[in-house]
Amino acid sequence: MFAKSYGAATLGVDGLIIDVEVDAGYGLPAFDIVGLPDTAVRESKERVRTAIKNSGLKLQQEKITVNLAPADIRKDSPGLDLPIAVGLLAAHGLFPMKKIEGCLFSAELSLEGECRPVQGVLPMAIAAKEQGFRAIFVAPANANEALLVQGLAVYAVATLAELVSFLKGEKELAPAEAQQLLSDGQGWTDDFADVQGQFAAKRALEIAAAGGHNVLMVGVPGSGKTMLARRMSSILPALTPEEALEVTKIYSIAGLLKHDGGLVTQRPFRAPHHTTSMTAMIGGGSIPRPGEVTLAHHGVLFLDELPEFGKSTLEVLRQPLEDREILVSRVHASLKFPSSFMLIAAMNPCPCGYHGDESGGHHCECTPGEIKRYTRKIS
Missing domain, CATH: 3.30.230.10 (Ribosomal Protein S5; domain 2)
Structure with missing residues (x-):
């Protein structure tokens, strides 16, 4: 049979x-x-x-x-x-x-x-x-x-x-009807409009949002770099229906959709820890799965404490930033993952973080050689 x-x-x-x-x-x-x-x-x-x-x-x-x-x-x-x-x-x-x-x-x-x-x-x-x-x-x-x-x-x-x-024809089963097709609320938890002051930084981020530029923020600890980055998605243009469907596909495969399984309506914001591996960043595995650069597709990828990331992890970002896609080759398959995202990075000016912060009451004790080695981690 x-x-x-x-x-x-x-x-x-x-x-x-x-x-x-x-x-x-x-x-x-x-x-x-x-x-x-x-x-x-x-x-x-x-x-x-x-x-x-x-x-x-x-x-x-x-x-x-x-x-x-x-x-x-x-x-x-x-x-x-x-x-x-x-x-x-x-x-x-x-x-x-x-x-x-x-x-x-x-x-x-x-x-x-x-x-x-x-x-x-x-x-x-x-x-x-x-x-x-x-x-x-x-x-x-x-x-x-x-x-x-x-x-x-x-x-x-x-x-x-x-x-x-x-x-077997013993029972009728009606097709399902959607109860809720929006998995995200319309409001933002972290809204750019809530930021007071920081006029120069906000102006720079607004220009970056308008032109789709990448941003590197350098400043002392507590100056608001992370706060500003987390609110970047709220001033980006709304997702088009095609973009929303594409993002929802990616999050469905990654198992990150909310319980109602509806359409993702807000631009993604991903902030991986600096211990993230190269494979977790770009995707991979024996059966390739999306990485952070793909999960940030049509959204923002935020790298806090940029010099703390591994050099190989940072270098693999070159192709997705230039080509807006990444090719992951494995024994069983070679697959292309979309990776059109805005990169926002933040770092301290020196290892201790207080170089140039005379007005803040902190004294930097880093030598010029230490500062040079620290900044040289960024290619």
């Missing part, structure tokens, strides 16, 4: 449709998953088998083989649990194949058969729409996120048993 269902994974910042082919037939009872599954996907066979049993469904003891195509791309999404379960049940004839034609399934299964949310549903839904799918079945917590894609019916299924009842 053979059946085919459709799931999805993410590749870079885009969705990737996965063909889930299930064959159940004679042989010693076994459950094998092939097609470069990662650990989370290999373990899905135990979740799927237990979820089916605890949903009140019975399957014969057979040799089951699941193929995830395309087979040359590693899959790491636990959202493949649901399409594997659907394909397995279809192979055993619990519902006709025509019921799942043109449908995409994406959810993690608990041992009780509940559907849990997964990361990256928005790019998956966009890929489904582009490839002509008519419906997508997701966990209730992912419904608002999938509803950002127009022209695709979104079904929020709470349990595997509920989905099976719908596919």
